[in-house]
Every structure is written in structure tokens, then in C-alpha cells.
Amino acid sequence: MKHSSRWIIAVSATLLTMACQKAATSSSVGALSPGAAKLSAGANVIRVGEYGSLTGSEATFGQSVHHGVMLATNEQNALGGVKGKKIEIISYDDQGKSQEAGTAATRLITDDKVVALLGEFASSLSIAGGRVAQQYQVPMISPGSTNPQVTEIGDMISRVCFIDPFQGFVMAKFARVDLKADRVALLFDQAQAYSKGLKDNFKESFVKMGGTITSEQAYTGGDQDYSAQLTTIRETHPQAIFIPGYYTDVGNLALQARKLGITVPLLGGDGWDSAKLAEIGGDAIEGGYFSNHYSVGDTSPAVQDFVRRYQASFHALPDSQAALGYDAAKLLFDAIGRAASLSGKDLAAAIAQTKDLHGVTGNITLDDHRNARKPAVVLQMKQGKPTFVTSIAPE
Amino acid sequence: MSQTVKKNLRVLLLSVGLAAVLHGVIVPMVGPFAGKLLTDIGMNIILAVSLTMVNGFTGQFSIGHAGFMAVGGYVAGLITYYGAFFLWGSTQLVPGFFSPGVGLFVVACLVGGLVAAALGYLVGLPSLRLRGDYLAIVTLGFGEIIRVVLQQTNDVIFSVDELRRASFATLVTSVGGALGFTGLPFYTTAFWVYVFVALTVVVAYRLKFSSYGRAFLAIRDDELAAEAMGINTTQLKIRAFVLAAFFAGIAGALFAHEIGTTLNPRELGFQKSFDIIIMVVLGGMGSISGAVLAAIVLTLLPEWLRFFAEYRLIVYALVLILMMILRPQGLLGLHELWEQSWWPRRRGKMVSS
């Protein structure tokens, strides 16, 4: 027994030293980029870091963003890179956890010495990574975090998407003007800051436009039973229900709402955007409206071209996360091209000065808070596919 | 001063010195990322050693450790963020090694620990009266309650005017809700982490090798027999629980102020508690050095096995099961790394494990 104990100590001590060594000196070990142009580090390469939820419950978000980023990178490298240097993307998975996001960001900046960060999609993860980026003065571009706090962290952080106050306004205006609704009920995910924030923004805008909120109910993401909340909402006879949650729950919610005899239209935000929504929600989600960053059915040649190229590489239609990832990468490359140098301050300044960049999600101009000022689209689920209804611009 | 106090002071001073060396020499040498890993290791050591006090010494099964961590973190955050504003009008970090900001931070850590300990008392008092299994469920439930309550809170207040106008009640409930308590200044350094590590390890060591410790171990071995020998099992179990909660609170406070982490109710739930339990079980329930060793290995392993991320938890689970079947006492069992019985010289006089 004693011998085996000593063996175990010896083995764990060896493991320990090996682990220490690996962790302290590794640079690109563990990089998870299946489609990356892996080039040897040298003077001819610009390293860009990406962190996202490649596994975990919101894995489709991270994977789509990653695909968008890789498409943009491969295209840029095919054109010879930026300023004659090729772009290398180093990508880490944060498993949907903010601690991992912080660690991934730290590792990318201090170990892999990237010049900029791309990520994250979920706001809480962007905040974790963003604080690290700001601390180390490395610019970060978030493809799709809509919570306003993200860019408030500091001048290094920017985003290519709109923010929730605008998104709330968009859906409120749509509900009020297009659907002519006076009374709307709210049903949000209290475990997701995104959902709560968007709910608050919608409420503020809708009330300002003269509407009334008939009921405000909450669920916890992953809950299956919404009968209590929906029954209460049903009693208040709203003309529409705003559900700013993630697609993972909205499908279920729609099913239960219909079962309880609630027939009014359902409204939502960009968290609805996923092929899985129609799969889970089926008929129940038919006719639902949600705000989004772009529409895959947009007939403009730029978007259609992008959809074609994306399909050729990844055999799937690009959702808004992919499109935003693509635009974020493109914005970064454009800024690298314009920047005086690759130092944090210069690059961040170049990013902040982005004006009228023709992205697939619209014309991107960054405002004083480094948020993108562009219109949002409102889509409707028709026959299981999101179809374009209208576009609402910032006022 | 008595001998023991002098001895304790010497040990503590030595540890502070070592912590300073770590912070001032080693961290700059290995770079910021490895430095962050060192800090993470330190926090996990505090968590693992404190949980050993409950699970290992007294044999009670608590699965709510992360809940105490959360409480400690949030309370400390309230002090360093809102408290700092009321003391000197700004929520930003005050630089300097011994600045008033750092002083506030240390106070915040200790207060966070105390509040967590008080909560530990409230939770432990009813549940430790009952059989061991119930404690597991109650602590699990308690962790969930903390999470639900924290998610209901309002957003963190950033603007200066709002801060001035807010009442005490508003401030206490503005800790970020589901987004987490963002904006906390980054006070956690390797130095402070390892000072607290030293404190935890010394307290655990002194506890284990004292009459208290013997009573704890007696409770673990056979609670009825211990009660029959006159040990007030409930009291002692509560004390161990409260002490463990105190250190978990401190670890939480350190976690809250570390760069790259956010205090988030979702992530301080039972999954984090499980992570800590795995460390304690792997290291040996009741072994302090075992807990330290396991904390180090299990903090570094995810970084090393990054490409195994999908399988990491499966490997952990298998290790846990195999450990329990093949070597339930963990790596070191009740022994400590420095105990004589390990080394070959004394082969003849070994004590059976």
C-alpha cells in the first residue's frame, strides 16, 4: 500500500511539473481553429485572437461567429493579407463561462501576443474579456454583444452591432406603428442579462410611445414549464407578447402559449436567430416577429454574394452571428490597414474612426461610444424561415 | 507572549515574506498569464483547504461551498466599489502597494469572509442537527437560493450622480443581477492571495493537530461513538462549517477582484462546488497538503488539456468514480505530505493507514 502511495505522489508530481511547464511556456498549444490558416509566427504574420463559445449551451453562436471570422480571414489572406502580412487567427473556446472568457483573453494577449481580439457574442462574456483587453490596452471588437455596458468598459472596446436600447426601440416602434398595438405583455429570462436589458429598453420605448405594458413575467432559461406565467399573461389580454430570450427557450414558450390558447403575435430580439427556432417551435412560432442584424433573404448583391461564398465554405446558410463575425473581422482588417502602427492605442483609434464600411450587415459607422450606428431589420417567421418585413433606422 | 503565539507569528511572517517574493520576483519572471494561473491556484487552494475542514475533518458533505464564495465576493465588492465611493469619491483602483484602496480591499475580504461565516452559521445550525445526507441537499438548495436571489438584483450603478443620490438599500441591491458585479477594481495580486493562502493553511494545520482536530476526526469516524464520548458533535460540526464558510468568503472576495473574472451568480453554482469537491476528494479527504496538491493539479490541468475541453469533465467524472472505488482515501488520505511514514527510512516503524 505504501509503495502505491509513493507511486501516486511521484506520478502527480511529474504531472504537476509537466503541467506547469506547458502552461507557462506554451503559445499556440490548444488553439482550436479547424479552418485556420496556420502559419509559423514570424515578421510576416499579424496575430489576431478570437474567443467564443465553441462548446456549451450557446455553441451555435460561437461556432457561427467563428465561421464568419474564418471566411473573412481566408478571403483577406487570399488577397495578400493586410499591408503585405498574412492574418493568423488564434481561437480559444470559453465554454460559455465568463471565467474562461477572461482566461482566454488573458492568454491571447499575454501569451500569444495578439494585436487585437475578436469576441464575444454574449454580453457577459464580452465584459469579462473586455476588461482584460482594456487593462492590457489591446483593442477588442465584439461581433454581437448588444448590452450597452460592453463598450463602456473603455476606449479599447468597440462593436459592429447595434445596442439594446436601439433594439428595444426598434421592436417597440414596430409593435406600436406596424402592428398598431397598445397593450403588450413582457416575458423575459431573468437569468440572462441580455434578456432583462432588452426587456427594460423595450418597456421604456413602448411606454414613451404611448403604449401600456399589461404584465411583466419572468422565467429562468432552461425552464420548461411556463404555464403559470402564460396563464397570468393571458388574463391581462395583451395584443402581443414581447419575449426577448434566446432561441433555446423561445420555441418551447411559443408551443406552450399556443396550447394555452394565446393567439396574439409573439415578438422578440436577435436572440431568436437560429435555425433551431423553427425546429423546436414549429407551427407555434409561425408569424412571430423579431429584430435582427441582417436578413439572409436580403436581395442586395453584397449580401447574396456573401451568402453564396459562405455556403460554399461551410455548407449552411449564414445566420446573423456569422454575418456579424464576418463584418467584425473585416472592420478589424480595414482598421489595421489604416492604422499608423499596430500598437494598441493607434489601432483602437483607427477602429473608432471607422466610417461607412460596407458590411454585409449594413453600412457600419462607429459613433462616439464605439457602437455601430445602423438600421435593424424586422423579420417574420414564415413557413419556418425568417423573412424580411421592414427595416428601422436609428432616429 | 506564549510559545504558540510566537510560533504562529513566525510562521505567518515567513509566509508573508514568501508571498512577497512570489509577487515581486516570480510573477514578473513568468509573465502575466502564468501569474494569473498562480493567483487562480492560490484561490483554489483556499477553497479546497477550507472545504477539507468540513468534508475531510468532520466527514460532513457540503455541496454549497460556492454559495459562500459568492456571498463573500459580493459583500467585498460592495465595500470596495460603493464603499470606496463614499470614502474618497471614486470607484477606481487606487494604485500603490499599501494604498488606502488596498487597505479597503483587505478589510473587504475579511468582512466578506465574516458575512459568509454568519450565513454559514444560519445554514448549518438547522441542518447539521440532522443526518449527514440532509446537509448535502440543504447546502445544494442554499446555493441555488443564493443564485436566484442574486439574479433578481438591479444593474450596477456607474454614473457618479446616481451614486450620490442612491440610498443604502438601493446600493446593496445594485450588484448587477444576471450580468454579474462588473466594474470592480482589480486589487487581487499574487501577494494578497498567498497571504490568505498561508492564513488558511496555518489555521487548518493548527486545527487538525489540536484537540479540536481530534474531535473532528472522531466525528468523522463514528458520530455516535463521538457523541457517546462526550463530544458535542453538533456544536463542533457547526464550528467547522462556519470556519470553512469564512475562508470560502475570502476566496470569493479575492475572486471578485481578480482581472478577467466576473462575479456571476450562474457560475458560482453547484458546478463550481463540484469542482472544489473534486479537488478535496482527489487530494485526500482530511489531508491539507493533499488538498493543496490537488488544487494545483486541477487548476493547471484544464490549461494543459485545453484541446481536451470537451472530454475534460468526462475524465474528471471517471477519475472521481475510479478514485472512490480503488482508492477512496484520495491521494494522501488523512496523511500529510511531510509525515514520517512516507519516507523509506522509517520502513520498519510505519503506522498502518
Added chain:
Amino acid sequence: MTKLLQTLMDGVSVGSLYALIALGYTMVYGILQFINFAHSDIFMLGAWGAFVIAQCLGLTLPGAHAPLWAAFAALGGAMALCGTMGFVIERAAYRPLRHAPRLNVLITAIGVSLLLENIGQLSFVFGTQPQRMPALFPDTTLCTVLGVQLRLVDCMVMGIAVTLMLGLQWLIFHTRVGRAMRAVSFCPHIAALMGISVDRIVSLTFVIGSMLAAAAGVLYAAKYPGLNQSAHPTWILLGLKAFVAAVVGGIGNVRGAMLGGLLIGVVELFGAAYLSPHLRDLYVFSLLIVMLLWRPQGLLAQHRLEKV
């Protein structure tokens, strides 16, 4: 009035599912005095197993319509799968620790739980994405009472749950095997002396408990078709609430588990409907704490003597 009836119906419906899961916990605790943490994952496995079976039967293809026997095929298949899993887990992970300190078995149970969840997450098993369970029962309303719709799904769910519970009741109190199970839960040593194979009874208990949890999983998926990914905390939370039900009813007591399940379901739904829906989990855990403080042995249990 509609709201009251609707909430009551939903509460009883959800409660009967909690009761089915609680039965597994309580039976294992009665026999082995240990909380099987992996039970909630068996429940998850039942739901996902039914999904995989439905997939194999081609029911997930768009436009597919499920024949009535498909529901029972899924139910039977899932129960068989989980019964086997329960047996395997007991043999491999719990039996070697039969005489070890209780703490060790608890930790092993946690290990098994983590294992099941994360293996389920792998892409070649269930994957990380939520899926939609195809409708196993036609979505018709039987009748409408005072504004509350009585749907076929809910009736089937409650009907099958009650049938299973009655079946278990009969098994435990009116058969030889049931008598053996009760004997082992009372005192394993004496039962062994009386010629009962304790090992076999323990295995049987696990198998039955797992089958009930599987049934609960299938019924749950029938009622709430959006299946969350296997490592999602909701599965553990549901299992935890079912465990609270077992404790409230009196752990080790089969009738207590049934009563506890219904009680928890009703409390949770009424709390969510009439108080704040934000805190619905809180109501269940508060009930646990109140029970532990006031009557720790549960509502229906007799006080057990602890033998030295």
C-alpha cells in the same frame, strides 16, 4: 376561477412527474440509506432516449405523424434503456462501495451524474443543442371545463403516471418480491439470514427506480417538447425538486414520495401563479427548509431508530 383550476391542473400534472422521480430516490434511500445523485440524469436519459427512439422511427422528419403505438414504443424503449443503465451503474459504481463510508458513495454518485451528463453532450451521443421531441400523442383537447382545457397529452401523462404508481404500490405491498424489498429496507442483515438475496433485491430496486424515472422523462418530454441539452442545469434542478418531494413525503416511504411529489408540484405552480414567478424555485426549497426544521422525517414516515 379559470386561473385557479388551470394552476391546479398544471400543479397536479407536474406533481405526478415529480412523484415518479421521487419514487426512485425514496426506494434507493429506503434500501441503501443513500441519496442517488445520478437519478436526475437517468430521468434526463429517459427523455433523450425517447427522442432517439423517435428519431429512429422516423418521427422527427417533417410531416411525420406518430401512430399511437409509437408512444408506447418510446416509453417501453426508454424504460428498458434506463433500467439497464440503472443496473449497470449499481453493479459497477455502487456495489463495490456497499460497505464503505457513506460519503464515498455520495461522491461516486456525483461522479456518475457528471459522467452521464457530459457523455450525453458529446456530438455523437446527444449533442449540445436542444431538440424538439416529436408529438407522441395527438394534440387534441378532450374537453373544456370552466375555461380550462383538458388536453389529451395531460390526461395521458397523469394516467400513465398514476398507473405506474399503482403498479409499484401493488408490487411492494402485495407480492413476495415486494415483501423482500421491504425486508431489506428494514434490516439487510436479517433479511439475508432469512434467505433473501440482498444483492438481487438492491439491483431490482435500482432497475425499478430507473424505469420509473425513465417513464417520467418520456412523459415530461411529451408535455414539454423542447429538450434541453444533457448538461443543462434544469435536469439537475428538476431532480433536486423531486428529491425535495421525497424528503417532504418522508424519505424511504413510497406513499410519501407520491404525496410529496404532488404537494411540491402544486406549491411550485401556485407560488409561480399567485406570488412571484421569478422565485419559483425558491418556494420548493423553502418548503424543504421548513420541513427539515419542523418535521425532518417527512410527512408520512415513521421515526427510525438508529442502531449502533
